[in-house]
Amino acid sequence: xxxxxxxxxxxxxxxxxxxxxxxxxxxxxxxxxxxxxxxxxxxxxxxxxxxxxxxxxxxxxxxxxxxxxxxxxxxxxxxxxxxxxxxxxxxxxxxxxxxxxxxxxxxxxxxxxxxxxxxxxxxxxxxxxxxxxxxxxxxxxxxxxxxxxxxxxxxxxxxxxxxxxxxxxxxxxxxxxxxxxxxxxxxxxxxxxxxxxxxxxxxxxxxxxxxxxxxxxxxxxxxxxxxxxxxxxxxxxxxxxxxxxxxxxxxxxxxxxxxxxxxxxxxxxxxxxxxxxxxxxxxxxxxxxxxxxxxxxxxxxxxxxxxxxxxxxxxxxxxxxxxxxxxxxxxxxxxxxxxxxxxxxxxxxxxxxxxxxxxxxxxxxxxxxxxxxxxxxxxxxxxxxxxxxxxxxxxxxxxxxxxxxxxxxxxxxxxxxxxxxxxxxxxxxxxxxxxxxxxxxxxxxxxxxxxxxxxxxxxxxxxxxxxxxxxxxxxxxxxxxxxxxxxxxxxxxxxxxxxxxxxxxxxxxxxxxxxxxxxxxxxxxxxxxxxxxxxxxxxxxxxxxxxxxxxxxxxxxxxxx
RNA sequence: UGGGGAGUCGUCGAAUUGGUAAGACGCCUGACUCUGGAUCAGGAAGCUGAAGGUUCGAGUCCUUCCUCCCCAGCCA
Numbered sequence: 001x002x003x004x005x006x007x008x009x010x011x012x013x014x015x016x017x018x019x020x021x022x023x024x025x026x027x028x029x030x031x032x033x034x035x036x037x038x039x040x041x042x043x044x045x046x047x048x049x050x051x052x053x054x055x056x057x058x059x060x061x062x063x064x065x066x067x068x069x070x071x072x073x074x075x076x077x078x079x080x081x082x083x084x085x086x087x088x089x090x091x092x093x094x095x096x097x098x099x100x101x102x103x104x105x106x107x108x109x110x111x112x113x114x115x116x117x118x119x120x121x122x123x124x125x126x127x128x129x130x131x132x133x134x135x136x137x138x139x140x141x142x143x144x145x146x147x148x149x150x151x152x153x154x155x156x157x158x159x160x161x162x163x164x165x166x167x168x169x170x171x172x173x174x175x176x177x178x179x180x181x182x183x184x185x186x187x188x189x190x191x192x193x194x195x196x197x198x199x200x201x202x203x204x205x206x207x208x209x210x211x212x213x214x215x216x217x218x219x220x221x222x223x224x225x226x227x228x229x230x231x232x233x234x235x236x237x238x239x240x241x242x243x244x245x246x247x248x249x250x251x252x253x254x255x256x257x258x259x260x261x262x263x264x265x266x267x268x269x270x271x272x273x274x275x276x277x278x279x280x281x282x283x284x285x286x287x288x289x290x291x292x293x294x295x296x297x298x299x300x301x302x303x304x305x306x307x308x309x310x311x312x313x314x315x316x317x318x319x320x321x322x323x324x325x326x327x328x329x330x331x332x333x334x335x336x337x338x339x340x341x342x343x344x345x346x347x348x349x350x351x352x353x354x355x356x357x358x359x360x361x362x363x364x365x366x367x368x369x370x371x372x373x374x375x376x377x378x379x380x381x382x383x384x385x386x387x388x389x390x391x392x393x394x395x396x397x398x399x400x401x402x403x404x405x406x407x408x409x410x411x412x413x414x415x416x417x418x419x420x421x422x423x424x425x426x427x428x429x430x431x432x433x434x435x436x437x438x439x440x441x442x443x444x445x446x447x448x449x450x451x452x453x454x455x456x457x458x459x460x461x462x463x464x465x466x467x468x469x470x471x472x473x474x475x476x477x478x479x480x481x482x483x484x485x486x487x488x489x490x491x492x493x494x495x496x497x498x499x500x501x502x503x504x505x506x507x508x509x510x511x512x513x514x515x516x517x518x519x520x521x522x523x524x525x526x527x528x529x530x531x532x533x534x535x536x537x538x539x540x541x542x543x544x545x546x547x548x549x550x551x552x553x554x555x556x557x558x559x560x561x
Numbered sequence: 562u563g564g565g566g567a568g569u570c571g572u573c574g575a576a577u578u579g580g581u582a583a584g585a586c587g588c589c590u591g592a593c594u595c596u597g598g599a600u601c602a603g604g605a606a607g608c609u610g611a612a613g614g615u616u617c618g619a620g621u622c623c624u625u626c627c628u629c630c631c632c633a634g635c636c637a
Binding site for chain 2: 002012014038039040042072074075077078086127129130131134135138139140141142143146172173174175178185186187188189191194197198199213215216217220236237238239240241242243259265268297316317318321322323324325326327329330332333334336340341345374375404406407410415416417418419448449450457458459460461462484523525526527528549550551552553554555557
């Protein structure tokens with residue numbers, strides 16, 4: 001393993017990597033590295049969790065250690081098996097295999113024994129105060145709290161009461177086990193924190209075996225200790241809890257991991273708060289936890305984001321302690337980078353405009369070869385049917401175009417991708433003046449798009465053969481919120497973007513896409529990256545737009561106005 | 562106004578730890594191009610929250626101040 005003094009000293013390491021190196025160098029954990037990702041199974045994982053997962057599994061892999069997936073399942077009221085299943089699936093999808101999948105609830109027995117040990121040491125007591133009374137006696141940020149009248153019960157009485165709490169003798173909320181620390185501590189977490197509360201609830205794993213459940217602050221350090229975790233990586237809001245983490249472990253005199261806190265990720269134009277995401281789902285602002293507009297991993301998977309892009313994103317945003325708001329554009333960049341390299345290309349038209357080739361032989365259909373992926377020769381080629389009646393993108397024709405518009409115009413020429421060069425001879429309009437058809441001449445000598453006379457054709461547009469194209473419903477997704485920091489607005493519901501989902505029912509794609517399976521990711525040339533949604537039916541293709549392509553023309557056009 | 566954290570280009574984020582402010586995304590130019598994609602080349606953009614101080618020299622050390630975040634769940 002590298003030490004801080006060797007060549008590696010010049011590498012750019014983040015502060016956690018540095019700490020681990022120092023520990024390895026000093027032998028604090030005998031060169032061992034063991035981390036854990038500890039989600040509570042009360043919701044779906046989001047992009048913020050992906051950062052944590054990548055850091056925890058990444059540190060373990062980097063130092064030849066291991067990383068566990070441990071469910072922090074200490075609150076049966078909020079937790080469900082559905083969430084543990086989705087979390088396991090999401091972690092694996094992201095590309096990580098836990099050394100072990102464990103549950104804090106696996107340690108309930110040991111935790112109980114340790115609690116009795118603390119009582120015997122005079123460091124914990126059963127308190128009969130109600131929740132309201134506990135709050136009233138806790139003090140405030142500037143005033144110390146008052147000691148509970150039950151603080152000095154005898155060990156025997158505490159033990160007796162504690163065991164009776166477990167046997168179901170007392171009603172919910174009537175008693176708690178509290179650590180006897182310091183009601184005047186400036187750190188509120190040290191003012192005799194609750195270790196156990198009485199909760200008559202069915203637990204998704206332990207069933208009805210318990211009616212007392214441990215609090216996070218008590219359960220977490222013990223779970224870490226049991227598993228031999230070396231570096232307990234937590235988000236910054238747990239920094240205030242570290243003294244308590246240390247106090248429990250030191251009071252018990254058991255193996256003591258090092259807790260290290262890092263800043264959680266904030267992503268622009270979205271929310272990474274479970275509570276608010278739940279509200280979006282429950283209030284129907286989105287179609288579910290995996291609605292492709294959501295920042296959950298399930299949604300990103302459905303949207304077509306490759307897991308490799310998320311890992312790359314996590315690596316690029318870095319690890320530090322200051323608050324940060326990462327621009328969504330960086331995530332999109334990572335997504336495009338992977339997809340550009342891997343996604344096969346196809347042609348499809350979202351807003352069709354009919355083109356009739358007046359000189360094309362009646363009824364003739366030609367199969368034209370097309371390259372599947374210019375970034376990957378091994379992706380091979382396919383054939384696309386070409387005929388005398390085509391559909392092109394309405395935006396690729398302008399009757400009176402501005403300067404620098406090099407697509408189709410009256411009397412102008414344009415190349416059909418992988419096809420022929422055509423010239424627009426006539427614009428057909430309906431009674432309302434709307435353009436409904438273009439009558440064009442096809443230069444029959446330009447098959448494949450090459451002009452034998454060497455003339456330059458600046459524009460190339462996408463198309464499909466009207467008779468062969470298959471219909472598709474396309475869901476175009478954009479940012480869920482119209483402002484960069486919806487989390488800072490009084491009510492995030494007021495800044496929900498109205499056009500975050502635009503469904504196009506009349507899109508047409510080339511026939512090669514007919515049998516594409518849900519999840520299949522590809523590029524619709526000149527439009528963006530798409531994937532087949534699980535909503536697709538045998539007779540109806542449903543596509544999700546994963547991301548757009550960079551659109552230089554849009555910028556030019558916008559400036560022109 | 563108690564305690565704990567944090568302040569470096571628009572956004573992230575480095576700086577061998579006192580030695581003369583990386584890189585990435587975004588933005589702007591240009592080249593190239595059968596995706597106005599991709600790629601390539603170049604550019605603008607921070608005097609490092611502020612003010613003092615130490616020093617030949619400070620983002621790095623000292624002092625004072627300012628701003629932001631977290632904590633008063635029997636949530637995690």
